[in-house]
Amino acid sequence: MRAGRAGRAGARDRRWAAAVAVSGGVVVLLAATTGGAPAAEGEPPPPGQVEFPTHCLPPQEAGLPPADGPTTARISVDDPAPKVGDTVTVTYRIAATPAVNPVASELPADVVTPTGRIVLAGAQSGEVTVVGVRRNDPVPPGAALPGVTMTGTFTVTAPGEITLAPGGYTLHTGHPAGLDTACTAAGAAPVSERLTATPLPTANLRALTLGTAYGKPGARVAVTGSGFAPGAAVTVAGRTGAAETADRVAATADERGVVRAELPVTDKGTTGVVAYEGTAWSAQGGTGPAAYTVIEAATVIEAAPPSRGTQKVTAVVEPGALAMTQAGESVTLGAVPYGDGGAAGGRIGTVTVEDARGGPAGWSLVGRVTDFAGPGGVRIPGASLTWTPRCVAAAGSPSACRAGSAGTVGPEGAVLASTADGAPAGGTFTVDAGVELRVPPYTPPGAYTAVLTLTLS
Incomplete structure (x- = not known):
């Protein structure tokens, strides 16, 4: 390795990022490091490492025959359990390739630029384009081209298991001129990585309002709910703490998901009213409790009638x-x-x-x-x-x-x-x-x- 090369490689390992104003979205982050060598004999291969037959075509200008042989590679992801809508960064590392130096002289350092593709299957199909940067040691004439690392991103569009398999790749040498060695898999490459995507959580936008926040026992309370599934069967019920009371009425959401009902409240312990779809209330299928207070008339016991010249003064505080x-x-x-x-x-x-x-x-x-x-x-x-x-x-x-x-x-x-x-x-x-x-x-x-x-x- 040339003197000073280790220092430069360390500087290149900084992560480059990008940002936006209160903006945000997702863009591919391209980064690469020199691909590692295959596992030594007797050592277990890295997780996900696979080998597949490859046919590599050197550039016509080189006058070399095609190179056939195995490619040793592995794929990794930054998030093995994303949600639908998340962006996943994928890394495609090639440890060994049958492709060789396409020129008759030594290739200088940092002239090989890799590009490739990863094949998605399972819950989501398609291809992910990955790119690496120019980073290689000098390559002697006729020697195999070095291992490379490529990265890219894709957006998860469906829940379930998604498999990732290595696809074809191209090794571009920028010395003395732009020359491309294109390598394709001879058949389908084995799966190197898997991830399991979960559906994106949906917000519960169901809400409930009452015509009044209080009333005497037996009063009928006007209830208006919104955010329900159009046409859904909805239960409107009284609540005391976390338990429901016997006060309940059935309703049906209209085409806009709006529910209107009148609930007779007879339970004196009622502190709220809820509405929900299904057989029982849940945080995802129901509204939060709308507060309600049952007001009972006060009983006044007088020891004696007021004496002449006096008046009884009563003030009422209404909730x-x-x-x-x-x-x-x-x-x-x-x-x-x-x-x-x-x-x-x-x-x-x-x-x-x-x-x-x-x-x-x-x-x-x-x-x-x-x-x-x-x-x-x-x-x-x-x-x-x-x-x-x-x-x-x-x-x-x-x-x-x-x-x-x-x-x-x-x-x-x-x-x-x-x-x-x-x-x-x-x-x-x-x-x-x-x-x-x-x-x-x-x-x-x-x-x-x-x-x-x-x-x-």
Whole structure:
């Protein structure tokens, strides 16, 4: 090895990245290192290493016959369990090839550029183009060309097992002129790597509102639900804590997924109302509980009638509603320069929650975010958005406010803030959160937009 070569190779091993403004998508990250040699005799081969017969055609200018022989290669992925929509980086390493130096003299260092393809099968079919950089030791005349490493990316489009097998490759030598040695697999190469893709989680956008937040036992409560599957059979039920009461009614979602029903509430312990598809409530098939309080008339026992010249004064405190307001209609995140990737930060609009129901029920404020859609259909998964919530109760508020945990928001949702059940309950609360979007390297420039939905229940 030439003096100083090891130092230069170390410098080349830096990872190059790219980024965008609050943009993000995914771009192929090309990188390569010198391919390793085959396993020594007696040593087990690296995981996934395969060997397949190869037919290599040297450039016509070389005047050499075709070279036939085995190619030793292996494929690896950066994520063996991606979700549909994720971008997977694949690496194709060739440790040995029958292709030889196509010129009559020694090939200098760093003149061989590899390109190739990986064959996908199983749940997803197609080919992935991979590319390497010029990085090789000098090659004597007639000697085999060196091992190479190529990388590329593909987007997962279907759930299930996906197999990856090595395909053909081309070794381009840039000295003394551009010469290509093209190598093809003689038949189908064996599978070198497998990954299992899972479906992309879908956000539960079902929501429920009540015509009133309180009523006497037996009162009929107007219920409106949204986000259900059109035509779905929906159950509307009363709830006390995590258990359902006997108060329930059946309804059917219309063509827009909207449900309207009247629920007679007779159970005095009812603290909320839920609606769901299927035989039982679930976090993915139902709404969060809409708070409801059963109000009973107070019984006054008087020891004696009021004496002459006195008057009885009665004041009634009527329970109000649980409501929220939010400052602003959009959130603008910071910019990320193309090439490096990184974090685009910002804050959500401040939310004010007012709980004037007067009952023992607490509340929960949950956020869900869609994927970030960008130019040309490129997107950043909603799971790349994280937040750090903060919640402050106004002076005199009976309830204590609890901020949700810092972490991923995503399409499945996360708690932004909440208060616990208990008496007394209620108050005014200020909620906000710092947010951060992780933008992958080499994301195409442009604006990327998602919808963040906050649901109070």
